Amino acid sequence: MCVVGLGLIGGSLMRAATAAGRDVFGYNRSVDGVRGARDDGFDASTDLTEVLERAAATHALIVLAVPMPALPGMLQHVAATAPDCPLTDVTSVKVAVLQAVRDHGLLDRFVGGHPMTGTAHSGWAAGEATLFADAPWVLSVDDHVDEHVWADVMHLALDCGSFVVPARSDQHDDAAAAISHLPHLLAETLATTAADVPLAFSLAAGSFRDGTRVAATAPDLVRAMCEANAGPLGSALDDVIALLTRARDRLAADGSVAELVESGHAARTRYDRFDRPQILTTSIGEEGWRESLAAAGRAGAVIRSALRVRGSRG
Amino acid sequence: MCVVGLGLIGGSLMRAATAAGRDVFGYNRSVDGVRGARDDGFDASTDLTEVLERAAATHALIVLAVPMPALPGMLQHVAATAPDCPLTDVTSVKVAVLQAVRDHGLLDRFVGGHPMTGTAHSGWAAGEATLFADAPWVLSVDDHVDEHVWADVMHLALDCGSFVVPARSDQHDDAAAAISHLPHLLAETLATTAADVPLAFSLAAGSFRDGTRVAATAPDLVRAMCEANAGPLGSALDDVIALLTRARDRLAADGSVAELVESGHAARTRYDRFDRPQILTTSIGEEGWRESLAAAGRAGAVIRSALRVRGSRG
The missing domain is CATH 3.40.50.720 (NAD(P)-binding Rossmann-like Domain)
Incomplete structure (x- = not known):
């Protein structure tokens, strides 16, 4: 071969x-x-x-x-x-x-x-x-x-x-947007946000290290895969922005992030049990x-x- | 003690x-x-x-x-x-x-x-x-x-x-929002988004596992820490939503995620070199x-x- x-x-x-x-x-x-x-x-x-x-x-x-x-x-x-x-x-x-x-x-x-x-x-x-x-x-x-x-x-x-x-190729791309391209953009976002906060890097521990690990990937590679999947990735970003906006609004109005935290935990639990x-x-x-x-x-x-x-x- | x-x-x-x-x-x-x-x-x-x-x-x-x-x-x-x-x-x-x-x-x-x-x-x-x-x-x-x-x-x-x-306590809370509470909410968001996409769990690999690891934390603990830091966390969420919205708009308009990817990579590189x-x-x-x-x-x-x-x- x-x-x-x-x-x-x-x-x-x-x-x-x-x-x-x-x-x-x-x-x-x-x-x-x-x-x-x-x-x-x-x-x-x-x-x-x-x-x-x-x-x-x-x-x-x-x-x-x-x-x-x-x-x-x-x-x-x-x-x-x-x-x-x-x-x-x-x-x-x-x-x-x-x-x-x-x-x-x-x-x-x-x-x-x-x-x-x-x-x-x-x-x-x-x-x-x-x-x-x-x-x-x-x-x-x-x-x-x-x-x-x-x-x-x-x-x-x-x-x-x-x-x-x-x-099928289209179904692969929808899934790849959700489990690969989106995690990369969230990692880039998390790293960018923290970089502006004094003390942030000094206090950073496991959740930040894990959450930004893939931001260490060469930018050209990340761009190449994200930009070649712009349609599905754009939809996934829409979903994420909607979820985060709702969480922010609930936090401001009721002081609660219950909805997002419970759905995320349930999803991760399902993933852990997925066979x-x-x-x-x-x-x-x-x-x-x-x-x-x-x-x-x-x-x-x-x-x-x-x-x-x-x-x-x- | x-x-x-x-x-x-x-x-x-x-x-x-x-x-x-x-x-x-x-x-x-x-x-x-x-x-x-x-x-x-x-x-x-x-x-x-x-x-x-x-x-x-x-x-x-x-x-x-x-x-x-x-x-x-x-x-x-x-x-x-x-x-x-x-x-x-x-x-x-x-x-x-x-x-x-x-x-x-x-x-x-x-x-x-x-x-x-x-x-x-x-x-x-x-x-x-x-x-x-x-x-x-x-x-x-x-x-x-x-x-x-x-x-x-x-x-x-x-x-x-x-x-x-x-x-200082207030500076701690700003930093904790960025490097601990925000990563938790992003992990919950990523898990929630992927759960709705067929094939996503089946294809999930390193970046998804890392990006959702802390979504396995007990919801009560995540809620307790996030909700007790509502002010700084709300500001951090505003920053994230603004970055992601801009990235989505640039992706739709120019097909490029260069800005976010480059800033994220630069931030993570600074973090890796932070001593x-x-x-x-x-x-x-x-x-x-x-x-x-x-x-x-x-x-x-x-x-x-x-x-x-x-x-x-x-």
């Missing part, structure tokens, strides 16, 4: 897939990243055309692991050099990527993906083979997806230790398999061991 | 002060808490009058470690039975406590305190002797405070492994000592080893 972009996610993927016994080669734009990968014994190059020609020749699965702003340029190269390879990505938004892939005529071989993992660090050196262990890895089950490419990417995610959450039933019986490729997987994913179910593919043996 | 209330903070304080070689006894309302403390070898009772009489007889430092709503009732008992004992508290707001102490005629012997530590759990069993280690412990330096009581409480905080941040110079030269009780400590605290300085007290030897 071929990993395009060897930053935190792509670099971790190269390590994890190699550790799982796969044959992996990759491209990175910066010489530093490639040198880091080579020093660690991996097969990496700064020559994009050469890497994509090799992918085309071996019919390798191509994983796009570049930030959203770099994606259209990369798709152009793939369309020119390796248009028939199975293709996936690890970008944190799915509708915008789907549109870009469609624009480049690559939809037939594409299955969007998003491993829900990360750290506040970036670059090859920050990667680790265990980054995906026990993390959700979303695979898109939009109407167009091909069963064989889908099965390929499912195997990759499982090989890396993740469990697979099947989801993920396993999807076992769907065969990839059978009649209605995409709808069936999307419905199961929406209900919280996940794939922990490879599903059967229609027509394949064993 | 005498600890009134043996929950997470009071129970941890009993353990930490005992470990530091102090003679500690305490009161708890619930039989379960007292039984837990006794089973662990501590000196605890459900008889408040007896405990306070013993404090009065031994001129013990009394630490009020009950939730804010229970504080006025407790102050009434202290005023009736042990009005001359040095008195402190560990409550997360300081202006409201100061007012209650004044109302009960106990101001002369009172120095407000707030160890900035905790977990999402509560009750005797949740406590631990190391809870205060390397945590900020605010001591109020309001105009009235007595130098000897202040020195007593400073020694207690240092014995428990904390460092002391001197602060706390040590206060070494002030003598407690010297001319202007309260103002001097408040100014040093406001500038980020802390007390890590006991300051000299004017007129005392060694």
